[in-house]
Amino acid sequence: MKIHLTSVFVDDQAHALRFYTEALGFLKKHDVPVGAGGDRWLTVVSPEAPDGTELLLEPSAHPAVRPYRTALAEDGIPAASFSVDDVRAEYDRLRGLGVHFTQEPLETGAVTTAVLDDTCGNLIQIMQVR
Template identity: 60%
Template structure:
């Protein structure tokens, strides 16, 4: 058994698609119209057959209070692994991505947190030698 799809609730699918593809570097895997919304998934360009991330509309009434609580408490909605956190921080910062937590050591990993502009915080993790 493996994880096939996981989701992140987004305020605007078009904006999320641009952020996750143009800035983070993911690739669109599925883009299927479903009424007002789409079944819109992205995958890592490094693992195109890997787990898909569904950019899911925040339409359900329970979603926005949940997202707002996580965001205000500084809790990331997801965690993505990178090879070189400092290089990724510089690359994304140069593209205008806002970080709420700068790269720091956190036990066996280095981590930072960014704002995806769609109502979520996303954690970036670099495994250190202690965690591998």
């Protein structure tokens, strides 16, 4: 068994696609209209694993999403975690692009983490195992 797809809820799919591709560096994999409301089956992948796990940028219209995301954000809990080779270098690169971090790089044992605001309603952790 392996993970094929996971998702994050986003307020605006077009905005999320720009952030996840232009700032974070992911590649658009699927972009398929669904329903009459303008929602899309919109996924991105790592350029390092284009046939690997997809991240669905899922519309956040369901009423349960807002309280769920609000509770996570208020408690500082990331909705997702992405592995990077060098957290400090990625932190510097993303800060240079104007990305806001809620947690600067922090070493905890063999792991370094930082937490960013994806501008789409989520906190995202980047992490490096040393």
